[in-house]
Amino acid sequence: MNVSYKWLTEYVDLEGITPDELAEKMSRTGIEIEGVDYPSEGLKKIVVGHAVEVVDHPDSNHLHICQVDVGEEVLQIVCGAPNIAAGQKVIVALPGSRITGNKKIKKGKMRGVVSNGMICSLEELGYTDHVVPKKYAEGIYVLPNEAVPGEEVFSYLSMDDAILDMSITPNRADALSMRGTAYEVGAIYNKKVTFPELDYVEDPSEDIKQDMQVSVENPADTPIYSIQIIKDVTVKESPLWLQTKLMNAGIRPVNNIVDITNYILLEYGQPLHAFDYDKLGSKEIYVRRAKAEEKIVTLDEEERTLSPENIVITNGEKPIALAGVMGGLDSHITDETVTVALEAALFDPISIRKTAKALNLRSESSARFEKGINLATVQEAGKQAAAWMAELAGGRIVSGIAEARSVEAKDVTVSITLEKINHALGTELSEDEVTSIFDQLGFDASISNGTFAVIIPPRRWDIAIEADLIEEVARIYGYDNLPSTLPISASHPGYLNEKQRLTRHTKHFLEGSGLSQAISYVLTTPEKAAAFSMRESDRIQLEMPMSEDHSTLRMSLLSGLLDDLSYNIAHHNQNVALYENGRVFYTSSEQTLPIEEEHVAGALTGSLQQADWQGKEQRIDFFVIKGILEEMFAAYGLVEPITFVQRTDLPLLHPGRTAAIMLGDEMIGFAGQLHPSVAKERDLKETYVFEFNFQAIVNAEKHATIYQPVPKYPGMSRDIALMVDETVSNKQIVEVIKENGGKYLTAVHLFDVYQGENIETGKKSLAYTLSYLNPTATLVEEEVSKAFDKVQSALVEQVQAEIR
Known part of the structure; x- marks a missing residue:
């Protein structure tokens, strides 16, 4: 959120506090300021000009020769803007000035005519095109008549401001408004926050009951919904102060009615929507869930197909707006609007989020409804907007508010002890110091027997438990002031447990034998998941898999290793030796959760050693992998012997070159050649594999390690x-x-x-x-x-x- 420093000073006295100092202080107290932007920085010699005379250029069909009064002199400037006209107050870059992009403006000639400077558009002062009013999007910006020629233009456009780019986390949605930010700054600097009094006057000659009735289908979807009627408005361009506040906040000015709703959004954090009352087609507003396949054309002129998860505003029959997201095209404010129906509401945040996401319609309004708004100011924000419409658009506020309300704003009381605050923060704060902090935050607090009862106003709906209060105390007291202490605990030497030690040994041994470690997905296809499984088990499938290729938990490591082997062979790496240490998953009717079992597996093809001047090539065969496994098992020091027993009943392995790995009388794995038909399916040559239950090795009894001297007698x-x-x-x-x-x-x-x-x-x-x-x-x-x-x-x- 972009926060105007000048706007902030209207609510909090910041005398002596620079924007950079404020940004640094706020960042250290919980709301990060990503940067401070000075709109006028890098710009110079840009002043107000008065276009005294404008004539067409004799050698161009789009250029104009302008005589512009810039205070002390009248300059001749050639301008190509289509909306330039005599009598306008314009933005002039004098010769030698700098505009955006550090571009220097010099005297020159255009089509043979001398031009002493440049008449500027807002883009040339650094404004992005999405905030420039549409009226001036294709030309220069016209200043109000009261602008004085020769004066610097920055004060008129509020470019002498500083814009703080605040990064608001979801838990601090209260700061998504100027008023919320003012409370935050007031708490940080212990300054009083003051807001202008509401000047709200209704016309008693008319009652809203004659013009509007409001009802909602489900109070849980719409806890608050209110409508005010403002008649006899004149839709026109907003005053410059309002336009500049919106542009500095990153919002494009549209007209006085729409701009007022956006201004209130920024000031209060309360989204509003203005309907053209005469286009509603009824005197009723009914808020309900959309019907399946119901249609609405939104303000962006797109037809949207709705679903029952969307909340819609209707005129009793058809939708006229998507609640909290976007209005309908048929009822939006135009230059012909004379009566405004002003909506102020509170909607279910989950429904708003789902609607915005499903229809790809993220907006400033939907973001605030999703994160939460202040219940206490819903009606106040609506009244303030109506008052501005009466003042800036010449309207009359019809007496009364048509409202459906099922909730009321209430203070929340949270209790916490002084002891708990000091224990959590490592401080020694006194009761008076903590009370002072709560007072800075604007919370009423009383203490009895060491326990604070803190009354939280509705504007801080993020505070509900003790931990929230501790965080607030820490923020205001200052994170920099918290004592730095190290935890006190007994010193314990680090060591590997039995499983970690064996895992490390296994990895080192296999890598020393020429194998490289691979890591495969635990999710695979149902067919590959069951291949090479060493026990009977049903497949364990995800309810909502990302794809069919990653839908089932593996029951063997070999499927993934063979995929890796195929990938390497396809990329012309003919000699591949891989191993993996990981978990496989089985299911049992006796257990609700899957059984996880640690396995080690390997897959080898080609040669383990290339032929060179020192020796011959060593092709991988059954005895190579058997030798690797025998040496590795011998190093484990197992009490029960490891033996290899020939097996011919493993369908995916060669029946004459396969053995079961036996720990005593229990089969814990297998080793052998991949069946030629399986290898052909995977485009592999002669390939050898092994896999064993590593958990069984970890659990097995082992001999104690006894070191003996080297024998001194010959053998x-x-x-x-x-x-x-x-x-x-x-x-x-x-x-x-x-x-x-x-x-x-x-x-x-x-x-x-x-x-x-x-x-x-x-x-x-x-x-x-x-x-x-x-x-x-x-x-x-x-x-x-x-x-x-x-x-x-x-x-x-x-x-x-x-x-x-």
Whole structure:
């Protein structure tokens, strides 16, 4: 909201307080001032001129040669404005002057004729085109006859003012008016606020009951609705003081009747609407909800289709205005209007907001109805407007007000203790100091036994609870004056809990293994949400999704990772390894809220290591991801073993290259190759994936971490090569070796697998290294040989191995 400093001084004495100082003080007490604009800043040598003579330019069909009296001399100025005429008082930029945009005006010639200056329009003084009166939109602005030639023009146009750009938050709608701002400034500086007395005189010869009746369908929609009748008005241009106040506030002057309603809007914060009484078509106003598909043509000449959520003003039959938003075209004020029906009302803010939003008709009026208005001044604002119409338009106010009212403005009493104020603010204010603050705010306050009973006037409808009073005390006392203290609490060293520690380890390990972290949407399509799910569950869908692609909560992380993989492949990135740590969602008939479960998943395709001079390319296969997972699980220190068991019943995975991840006897995840048909659908090549329930890892029992010294005794190793049936797994062989390897066996490493030439069909050759170590003594050859022989015998007996 733009606030005029000069207008403000009409209500509050600001002597000795500059606009910049006022802006700084207001910003520090709760209402931010985004800037202070001085309209005349940068302009100079711009004066009032009197057009003595105007003749057409001999070499132009639109230029005029003007003789303009500027006080001490008469200047010849060439002007192209279509509305220039002799006898007018105009705005003149003298030679050497500066107009908007820091443009300098010089003496010159136009079509061979000397021009000593420039006759200006309002735009050339910095006014935007949307506030310039339509009458002068295409030409120069004409000043009133009382303007004195040669005097600076700024005082006539109120450009010697300062405009404060206030940023009003929704909770301080009381400041969306000059009177509300005056109360705020008065409270800040402890100044008395005074307003001119209302000079309201009715014509007793006529009663409004003969001209108008008012009724409302629902008092909740329209708690207050009143109409006044002003007869014998003359619609004309507003006086300059009224026009300049509106233009400085960012509102275009229209005519004296409309300008008065806008002036009252700015002064009181009370939206008003003026109807042409003779165009209403009846002597009745009925306020109701619109009917479905009902039509109205608004002031912007647009036909609007209404709905039952819109409140409309009707003449008993058809709509004549959209309540609180915009009037109807058929009943608006024109130059022929002689009788005005003046509306002052209070409407339901929610309905006004919905109407303005649905019809894209945001306005100064709708904004104030949405945020709230002062109940105590609804009728006063209407009377003030009627009084101005009588004075500026020569009208007569018909006796009485046609009104429908279901609410009355009442003071509100809020109680608070001095102790609570001081405790909340960290202050040591006395009773007298707090009482003085309430007095500055214009609140009556009494105290008994340390408790204040504060009477809040209707103009501050934002104050209703103790916290509101504490905020008011803090604002007026000064935020800068509040003591700065640090909270006192015991010092606790920071640490990661078990889940955080494991999460960090998992991320570091996977990134160290060559995978990059991805973050996917938790919302996806119903089909993708159910894919790769590890348990039975219904889909959890949003009631009002943004789109079908984001309508269902995921039950697996892999769908999102595969989308990321497809995106990378489509952008010619052939080697991709991604992982994600996030939540999946299941539902159960026993629970009202979804079950959230922490998972870790990965998707890899291409090569994990490129070929270079140091080594060969390492293509990703099942054993690569199995190796990554085995190393990671080993670092967790789980008590129960992690094993990989072949599975052929997972439909989206390759039946021969897939394993379930088992924690003890419980399946917590899976790892394997994406089924070729699924990969083809997503335009992927050979792709491997894994996913496991990370929460199960967090909850699982773990070994205590025990650090041991590096062994000082040497170890020994033995290699063994054996031929077995191709159906025998490495897991089976390793289990046999570990069961029979003796107490000094520390590691079993598979270093070669071979099938092909010189190997019988249906067989495979495997080679292992067995490592032995005695941490307390040097191993003896006989001890190792005895243990190694036992392993060989067990392999022959249990897996029918042929030792090579």
